[in-house]
Amino acid sequence: MRLSVDFASNRSGTAELAWGQRDIWEAIRRVGPDSAHYFNVPRLLTVPGAGGPRSPRAVASALAEVIGRHDALRSLVRLGAAGPYQEVAAAGTLPIETVEVARGAADGAAADLVARLAGRSFGDGEQPLRVGLVICDGAATHVALVLSHAVADWRAADVVVRDLRMLLLRGSIAGPPPSQLLDLVRDEEAASARSDRAIAQWEALLRTVPSAMFPKTVGAGASPRYARAVLSSPRLNHAAQVLARRAGVSTATVLLVAVAMLLRELTGHEVAAITPIVHNRFNDRSRDLVTSLNQLGLFTLGPCASLPETLVSAYPSVLASYRRARFDSLALNAMIDRMSADRGVPLFPSCCFNDLRPGEDPAGAGSADGESELEWLPGTDKRSCDFCVALMRWKGTLGVELSADTTRLPEGEMAALLHRLESFVVGAARPLS
Numbered sequence: 001m002r003l004s005v006d007f008a009s010n011r012s013g014t015a016e017l018a019w020g021q022r023d024i025w026e027a028i029r030r031v032g033p034d035s036a037h038y039f040n041v042p043r044l045l046t047v048p049g050a051g052g053p054r055s056p057r058a059v060a061s062a063l064a065e066v067i068g069r070h071d072a073l074r075s076l077v078r079l080g081a082a083g084p085y086q087e088v089a090a091a092g093t094l095p096i097e098t099v100e101v102a103r104g105a106a107d108g109a110a111a112d113l114v115a116r117l118a119g120r121s122f123g124d125g126e127q128p129l130r131v132g133l134v135i136c137d138g139a140a141t142h143v144a145l146v147l148s149h150a151v152a153d154w155r156a157a158d159v160v161v162r163d164l165r166m167l168l169l170r171g172s173i174a175g176p177p178p179s180q181l182l183d184l185v186r187d188e189e190a191a192s193a194r195s196d197r198a199i200a201q202w203e204a205l206l207r208t209v210p211s212a213m214f215p216k217t218v219g220a221g222a223s224p225r226y227a228r229a230v231l232s233s234p235r236l237n238h239a240a241q242v243l244a245r246r247a248g249v250s251t252a253t254v255l256l257v258a259v260a261m262l263l264r265e266l267t268g269h270e271v272a273a274i275t276p277i278v279h280n281r282f283n284d285r286s287r288d289l290v291t292s293l294n295q296l297g298l299f300t301l302g303p304c305a306s307l308p309e310t311l312v313s314a315y316p317s318v319l320a321s322y323r324r325a326r327f328d329s330l331a332l333n334a335m336i337d338r339m340s341a342d343r344g345v346p347l348f349p350s351c352c353f354n355d356l357r358p359g360e361d362p363a364g365a366g367s368a369d370g371e372s373e374l375e376w377l378p379g380t381d382k383r384s385c386d387f388c389v390a391l392m393r394w395k396g397t398l399g400v401e402l403s404a405d406t407t408r409l410p411e412g413e414m415a416a417l418l419h420r421l422e423s424f425v426v427g428a429a430r431p432l433s
Contacts, residue, residue: 001056001098001100001135002098003056003057003060003095003096003098003133004060004093004094004095004096005060005061005063005064005093005094005096006064006091006092006093006094007063007064007065007067007068007074007091007092007093007094008064008068008090008091009067009068009069009071009074009090009091010090011071011088011090011180011182012074012088012089012090013087013088013182014085014086014087014088015085015086015088015181015182015185015186016085016086016185016189017077017084017085017086017150017185018181018184018185018188018291018292018293019188019195019295019326019327019328019329020153020280020291020292020293020294020295021077021086021150021151021291021292022084022329022330023292023294023295023296023329024039024149024150024153024292024294025077025084025150026329027039027384028121028149028150030382030384031380031382031383031384032382033121033123034121034381034382035121035380035381035382035383036121036122037118037119037120037121038380038383039121039149040118040121040122040146040147040148040149041146041147041148041149041152041153041154041156041157042114042115042117042118042144042145042146042147043114043144043145043146043147043157043158043160043161044110044111044114044142044143044144044145045142045143045145045161045164045165046110046141046142047059047139047140047141047142047143047168048165048168048169050169051168051169053137053138053139053140054139054140054168055138055139055140056096056098056133056135056139056140058140058168059133059140059143059168060094060096060133062164062167062168063094063096063131063143063164064094065167065173066160066163066164066167067094067129069163069173069176069177070159070160070163070177070180070181070290071088071180071181071182071290071291072128072151072152072156072181072290072291073128073129073147073151073152073160073290074088074089074090074092075087075088075089075128075151075181076088076089076125076126076127076128077124077125077128077148077150077151078124078125079124086151088181088182092127094127094129094131096131096132096133097113097117097130097131097132097133098132098133098134098135099113099132099133099134099135100134100135100136101134101135101136102136103136103137106134106136106141106142107142109134109142110134110141110142110144113132113134113142113144114132114144114145114146116132117130117131117132117144117146118130118146122148122150126148128147128148128150128151128152129145129146129147129148130145130146130147131143131144131145131146132144143164145157145160145161145164147160149292150292151181151290151291151292152290152291152292153279153291153292153293153294154356155279155281155293156289156290156291156292156293158358159288159289159290160290177288177289177290178284178285178287178288178289179285179286179288179289180289181289181290181291184289184291184293188328191326192328194326194327195326195327195328195331195332196331197324198323198324198325198326198327198332199327199328199331199332199335201298201320201324202298202324202327202332202335202336203335203339205273205298205300206273206298206336206339206347207339208271208300209269209271209272209273209300209349210267210269210271210273210349211340211343211345211346211347211348212346212347212348212349212350212351212386213263213267213269213272213273213274213349213350213351213386213387214267214350214351214386214387214404214405214408214409215345216408217407217408218407218408218409218410219406219407219410220407221405221406221407221410222379222406222410222411224378224379224380224381225379225380225381225382225405225406225407226379226380226381226382226383226403226404226405226406227376227379227403227404227406227411227414228376228377228378228379228401228402228403229374229375229376229377229401229402229411229414229415229418230374230375230377230392230394230399230400230401230402231372231373231374231399231400231402231418231419231421231422232372232373232375232394232395232397232398232399233372233373233397233398233399233400233422234367234368234369234370234371234372234397234398235368235370235372235422235426236372236398236400236421236422236425236426237368237397237398238367238368238429239368239425239426239428239429240254240255240398240425240429242429243307243308243311243425243428243429246308247308247311247312247315249311249315249318251391251398252355252391253311253315253318254307254311254425255353255389255391255400255421255425256274256276256299256318256353257301257307257310257311257314257318258307258421258424258425258428259274259353259389259421260272260274260299260301260314261301261304261307261310261424262417262420262421262424263351264301264304266413266417270302270303271300271301271302272300272301273298273299273300273349273351274298274299274300274301274349274351274352274353275296275297275298275299275349275351275352275353276296276297276299276318276321276322276325276352276353276354276355277294277295277296277297277352277353277354277355278294278295278296278297278321278322278325279293279294280293280294280295280325280326281293295325295326295327295329296325296352297321297322297323297324297325298321298324298349299317299318299321299353300317301314301317306428307424307425307428308428336348350385350386350387351385351386351387351388352385352387352388352389353388353389353390354388354389354390354391355390355391356390356391356392357391357392357393358393370397372419372422373395374415374418374419376411377401379403383403383405385403386404386405386408386409387402387403387404387405387408387409388402388403388404389401389402390403400418400421402414402417402418
């Protein structure tokens with residue numbers, strides 16, 4: 001079955017990339033098309049059962065309305081003579097892949113479909129949204145969506161899924177979005193003073209840290225070179241919540257500080273430097289904005305005490321790292337290039353931290369019951385960062401994924417570090433005597 005749907009909007013235009021978009025675009029270009037698919041943002045929506053079965057055409061019509069609602073979903077990112085830019089189209093046609101299966105096979109077919117759509121990189125000028133439908137007995141049961149990270153981050157993808165679900169349930173969405181991608185680009189063009197302040201803070205901090213957290217090649221590495229492991233741990237989830245409640249911080253702060261402390265221990269550097277990926281959705285205009293708003297903050301940690309004590313002392317620095325994550329990346333890169341030339345070595349931590357969870361866990365500390373499990377996920381030959389810790393929901397609990405360059409951090413040390421993180425945080429959360 002072949003399916004497509006036309007979409008339209010009264011908004012269109014050509015613009016530079018927004019700051020966060022350019023950061024992602026540069027990272028995608030750096031790793032190349034063979035590895036860039038790991039940047040893709042997949043989502044899977046089960047078609048709501050309330051209201052009865054939906055035909056594929058009804059779901060396609062709802063998709064067309066969502067695309068018309070958000071500039072980013074109509075943005076074609078292209079490479080021009082002066083660099084990347086984007087064309088936000090007023091209208092177009094979305095092809096939709098369909099898979100027809102028996103009722104009992106729908107869930108598995110949906111998982112396979114979204115994985116297949118996410119398994120290849122987006123090309124220059126390609127529509128930024130891929131969609132597939134699973135169909136059983138003439139009704140759509142699942143919608144597979146894959147968004148280009150150049151136009152949408154993980155939180156933006158959640159907004160898209162929320163809007164589509166609302167249309168399928170209620171037939172309408174109240175009011176327009178509070179802000180749009182083209183609005184953001186115009187706002188950033190007038191925000192040079194803010195960018196200059198953030199870059200000045202970066203420069204001051206970079207003078208205090210190592211040129212890179214993992215500067216030396218220690219071995220031949222694995223194949224693929226960049227390995228990925230994820231530790232799912234109810235005990236770590238429970239302990240992070242206990243410490244967060246005691247210190248009055250988020251679980252992301254607990255784990256960011258803990259990782260920084262362990263990196264000082266592992267590398268021997270006096271100061272650890274980590275670039276947390278900051279969602280930059282701190283007000284009503286940005287909260288539901290569909291684009292890539294993510295940019296890097298810079299968090300540094302010097303000599304410290306116990307984890308509970310360090311959470312309190314380092315918290316202002318964590319917050320400050322989030323505030324310095326809004327900048328013109330071209331100007332930041334120029335500053336880093338200048339400092340690298342002065343020092344005679346490439347200067348960047350290449351060590352990031354990313355909270356991919358949809359939100360904090362509800363109040364309470366949850367259960368520590370259940371076994372921890374370490375799994376190895378498919379790696380890639382190229383990656384934009386040598387060391388990256390990501391927090392996610394995994395198998396019903398907290399998952400901590402570590403991606404690393406195995407020529408600098410071998411797989412055995414990767415596994416040991418994840419287990420060390422678990423024991424370190426769990427030990428710090430034991431009842432106070």
